[in-house]
Amino acid sequence: MAKKILVVDDSKTALMMEREILERRTTYQCVTASDGQEAVEKAQQEHPDLILMDVVMPRMNGFEACKMMRQQPGTREIPIVLVTTRGEESYMEAGFQSGCNDYITKPVNGTELIALLESYLGKA
Amino acid sequence: MNGDNSNAYGAKAAAAEPTNDVRLRTAHNRLLESSGQEDAIEAVREIVANFLGSEEMGLFRVDRRTKTFEAFWSFGIDLEEYDLLRTLGDVGLQRIMRGECHIEFGVRDQAGAMAKAQAFIPIRVGDQTIAVLAILRLLPQKAGFERSDMEIFKLLSQEAAKPLFGPTSHETTGREGSGIRV
Numbered sequence: 577m578a579k580k581i582l583v584v585d586d587s588k589t590a591l592m593m594e595r596e597i598l599e600r601r602t603t604y605q606c607v608t609a610s611d612g613q614e615a616v617e618k619a620q621q622e623h624p625d626l627i628l629m630d631v632v633m634p635r636m637n638g639f640e641a642c643k644m645m646r647q648q649p650g651t652r653e654i655p656i657v658l659v660t661t662r663g664e665e666s667y668m669e670a671g672f673q674s675g676c677n678d679y680i681t682k683p684v685n686g687t688e689l690i691a692l693l694e695s696y697l698g699k700a
Numbered sequence: 701m702n703g704d705n706s707n708a709y710g711a712k713a714a715a716a717e718p719t720n721d722v723r724l725r726t727a728h729n730r731l732l733e734s735s736g737q738e739d740a741i742e743a744v745r746e747i748v749a750n751f752l753g754s755e756e757m758g759l760f761r762v763d764r765r766t767k768t769f770e771a772f773w774s775f776g777i778d779l780e781e782y783d784l785l786r787t788l789g790d791v792g793l794q795r796i797m798r799g800e801c802h803i804e805f806g807v808r809d810q811a812g813a814m815a816k817a818q819a820f821i822p823i824r825v826g827d828q829t830i831a832v833l834a835i836l837r838l839l840p841q842k843a844g845f846e847r848s849d850m851e852i853f854k855l856l857s858q859e860a861a862k863p864l865f866g867p868t869s870h871e872t873t874g875r876e877g878s879g880i881r882v
Contacts, residue, residue: 589746593726600722661755663841681841683753686719 578605579697582624584615584641585659586633590682594628594659597686602700604693612636616644619651626696628689631660631671639674646675655696659684720848723751727855731863740863744856745775748835751852752819753842759823759864760784760832762797769793769832777836784834788820796822797829801853805844817844821853825861833860 581604585591591608598606607622609615613636615629627645631638638658645651655677660668663681671679680692694700727747734740741759748757756776760769771779785793792802799822806817817838823831833856838844 587746589730590750596722683751
């Protein structure tokens with residue numbers, strides 16, 4: 577059964593690209609959300625194997641969504657990879673405190689992204 | 701593409717090639733599918749931020765009547781305080797009006813980050829430059845412009861005008877040539 581990834585970004589362009597990378601170059605199944613609040617809801621409904629989530633988003637940002645998912649039994653154990661424009665240590669420390677497992681910086685390189693996802697989900 | 705003023709492409713270019721096809725296709729589709737000017741501007745912002753690695757950019761439009769560049773839109777910078785002419789000079793502007801990108805690959809600062817990298821992309825309709833997209837600073841993790849970025853520049857140059865300014869954009873903007881003032 578294909579592993580399922582929830583991709584979260586308010587940018588249509590980022591969503592289109594990440595979705596295309598995953599669908600063309602992996603066997604992972606892809607579902608999407610466009611902000612943190614929708615991500616929390618979709619994570620509860622879809623039970624993804626991993627969440628790939630932008631940080632800066634309207635309504636609820638990636639850190640807040642991450643924290644909320646860590647408090648809920650159904651999503652507590654799902655690996656969360658944050659996608660960020662800011663890779664500074666102090667900034668990502670806040671990401672890890674919110675409960676994320678890993679992060680990748682923009683602009684996203686498809687090969688690096690797949691390698692990172694495979695480290696959590698196994699060979700795509 | 702004409703006008704590249706350096707051959708110092710990034711070392712990661714080869715590794716980025718498979719990603720680049722996806723980036724180009726995504727950028728092309730995002731521009732084509734944009735619904736109206738506001739969404740087209742957002743598409744350009746997203747393409748620059750997600751694919752080129754910059755969150756400081758501005759769009760200048762050529763005014764046909766006065767033959768000047770006018771600040772049209774910006775993100776991350778205040779275009780009213782930004783002097784395009786002083787940055788590019790007359791020669792640089794003339795090159796842009798001829799359709800050449802002006803790319804400054806920047807220099808590494810003491811922390812290893814690429815400083816002063818910037819790019820100026822002519823937005824074209826046929827053989828006319830109707831606007832200029834200025835990309836003014838790269839994110840710290842972006843180690844300079846890469847070969848694959850040139851293809852995104854080319855795509856923006858050739859395909860952004862219609863979504864941004866509509867199908868009749870060439871009728872309301874200036875003809876290229878001498879006498880460009882800022």
